[in-house]
Amino acid sequence: MGxxxxxxxxxxxxxxxxxxxxxxxxxxxxxxxxxxxxMLFEYSEESEGHIGLGVLPGTVRKIRDARRLPxxxxxxxxxxxxxxxxxxxxxxxxxxxxxxSYAVTSSEFATAFCDYxxxxxxxxxxxxxxxxxxxxxxxSKIGLSILTNFVxxxxxxxx
Amino acid sequence: MDVIRVIPCLDVKDGRVVKGVGxxxxxxxxxxxxxxxxxxxxxxxxLVFLDIGASVEGRSTMVDLLRHTAxxxxxxxxxxxxxxxxxxxxxxxxxxxxxxxxxxxAVRDPKLISEVAKTFGSQSVVVAIDVKRxxxxxEVFTHGGTQPTGVDALSWxxxxxxxxxxxxxxxxxxxxGTKEGFDIELVRAMTQATSVPVIASGGVGKxxxxxxxxxxxxxxxxxxxxxxxxxxxxIKEVKAALFSNGLNVRPVELCP
Numbered sequence: 001m002g003x004x005x006x007x008x009x010x011x012x013x014x015x016x017x018x019x020x021x022x023x024x025x026x027x028x029x030x031x032x033x034x035x036x037x038x039m040l041f042e043y044s045e046e047s048e049g050h051i052g053l054g055v056l057p058g059t060v061r062k063i064r065d066a067r068r069l070p071x072x073x074x075x076x077x078x079x080x081x082x083x084x085x086x087x088x089x090x091x092x093x094x095x096x097x098x099x100x101s102y103a104v105t106s107s108e109f110a111t112a113f114c115d116y117x118x119x120x121x122x123x124x125x126x127x128x129x130x131x132x133x134x135x136x137x138x139x140s141k142i143g144l145s146i147l148t149n150f151v152x153x154x155x156x157x158x159x
Numbered sequence: 160m161d162v163i164r165v166i167p168c169l170d171v172k173d174g175r176v177v178k179g180v181g182x183x184x185x186x187x188x189x190x191x192x193x194x195x196x197x198x199x200x201x202x203x204x205x206l207v208f209l210d211i212g213a214s215v216e217g218r219s220t221m222v223d224l225l226r227h228t229a230x231x232x233x234x235x236x237x238x239x240x241x242x243x244x245x246x247x248x249x250x251x252x253x254x255x256x257x258x259x260x261x262x263x264x265a266v267r268d269p270k271l272i273s274e275v276a277k278t279f280g281s282q283s284v285v286v287a288i289d290v291k292r293x294x295x296x297x298e299v300f301t302h303g304g305t306q307p308t309g310v311d312a313l314s315w316x317x318x319x320x321x322x323x324x325x326x327x328x329x330x331x332x333x334x335x336g337t338k339e340g341f342d343i344e345l346v347r348a349m350t351q352a353t354s355v356p357v358i359a360s361g362g363v364g365k366x367x368x369x370x371x372x373x374x375x376x377x378x379x380x381x382x383x384x385x386x387x388x389x390x391x392x393x394i395k396e397v398k399a400a401l402f403s404n405g406l407n408v409r410p411v412e413l414c415p
Contacts, residue, residue: 002280035280068379070282070325072356073162074204074409095409097235099257099282099325115160138235138257140199 004060004102005047007035017053024055027128029154034100037124037131046102055129056109060102066117069101075134077112077122084111084125086132088149094142096122096134103133162407163373164204164380165397166358167387169194171240172212174220176388191224195232198387202394202411203234207260207328207382210240211303222254229255239287239328243268248275252283260285260328263301266308266315269322276323281355286319287328288312290345297345304332312345313352320353327353328382331361338364338386346376358382366392366400373406 011017024030032040041052044060052060063069076093087094103120114122114133124131130150136143169176169191176191195206208228210221221238229236238251239260248259265272265286276284289300290312297312316327329349331342339362346359358380359372365386372378386392395411402408 002278067161068354068356070355072282072326073164073379075160075162099235101281135235138233140233143233 002035003046004035004038004044004052005050007039008047008050008052011039021053021055024129029128029150030130031150032129032131033137034133034135037133038102038104040124040129040131041104041107044102056107056124056126056131058104058107060104062101063103063116063120064118071098071100071116073098074139075114075116077114077134080111080113083123085153086111086123086125086130086146086149088152090142090145090149096132096136096139096143096146098122098134100133160407161379162409163378163401164358165202165369165394165401165408166205166207166380166382167198167203167394168207168209168360168382168384169388170209170211170384171221171224172210174224177211192227192231194388195228195236198394199232199234201387202398202409204409205235205237205380206232207237207239208256209260210238212240222250225251225254225256237285237328239285243271245271245274245278248279252279258283258285258326260287262287262289263306265319266299266301266310269318272319272322272324276325281323281325284324285326285328285358286316286324287330288316288319288349289330289332290342291332292342292345297348300332304335313348316349316353320355324355326356326358326380328358328360328380334362335360336385337362340364340368341372341376341378341381343371343376346372346378350377356380363392366396369397370400370404370406373401374404 038060039052040055041058042054074095107121109124109126110121111125112122122133136146235257237258238256243264251259289304290297291300299308299310299312299315334342341359350357356379359378360382363383369381372381398408
């Protein structure tokens with residue numbers, strides 16, 4: 001959690017940026033949570049002058065038309081028709097916990113959307129790379145199912 | 160959509176949960192980790208731990224308590240009470256809390272808010288504002304409601320938001336422990352003066368009080384302690400009442 005630019009800088013300063021990119025290319029399963037998902041994209045309005053990992057195309061923007069920011073609450077997911085292995089065994093409109101003021105509003109890799117003033121991308125998947133704008137580790141039973149699914153994906157090694 | 164959060168508050172002293180009436184008369188109400196799991200099952204959307212001991216020994220107990228709780232309970236945890244520095248906030252956040260709440264220390268040193276927000280992000284910074292009506296205005300009180308500050312509560316709320324607070328926990332010291340309901344005028348004034356989420360606290364005695372806090376006060380979070388601890392009101396009753404009044408809540412049947 002934290003500011004997009006500060007988190008990217010921390011990755012770069014500790015020499016992790018190239019390592020993360022290298023692991024992604026080697027098909028290591030990766031799950032980015034919250035700003036961790038945002039960092040998969042190219043840019044963020046939160047931190048001009050910083051670039052993201054650029055694994056996925058797009059810019060993270062401040063959420064428009066929200067009554068209150070940050071969105072700090074539980075909200076429901078609108079799952080993609082085929083949301084992928086991360087959502088195995090999960091259907092309907094799962095409730096998950098969000099804490100953020102910024103989001104990506106569209107992505108061809110979106111696996112779920114959420115509405116908070118405007119519709120935004122709640123999770124993404126591109127090959128072995130996963131991202132959740134919400135916090136599965138704080139989303140009680142459903143969040144634990146999502147994390148369990150990710151662990152199963154990582155153990156399977158099939159992507 | 161906008162979803163109302165129902166938040167039990169656990170007052171902690173020496174590793175045990177206590178709840179006083181009007182912050183004074185303490186009464187033991189149980190083990191924090193067990194209580195936290197219980198509230199997750201009950202459908203609590205978040206939990207607040209308030210360290211009312213706030214001694215040096217109390218702090219290391221809090222770290223242990225957080226480590227145990229965060230490994231067993233998977234909903235957001237906020238910790239407040241006697242946190243006076245960036246280092247202490249860091250320790251609390253690294254021990255498993257998602258948010259730290261500042262009260263007296265923020266009034267004494269407002270830069271602390273900006274400092275923690277810059278380091279850990281606004282989403283991890285809650286400013287707790289204890290308020291009493293003094294004449295025709297709302298005044299900030301500190302040290303458990305015992306010390307007047309002369310600071311206007313609404314301007315203080317706006318200042319801490321500017322400094323990077325991601326959430327406000329507004330307690331009416333006039334109502335706390337009375338079971339007469341939230342101070343709705345205070346809650347409404349606070350939600351209108353700011354644009355971050357506001358948690359209303361102090362005074363709930365019945366289910367209708369929660370509805371009033373959300374509908375008339377405009378609060379995003381509704382906090383209560385004793386009515387939950389002593390089982391006078393169940394969270395599912397609160398959520399059912401909120402829902403039937405047109406407010407969105409996370410349904411309790413989804414909880415583990």
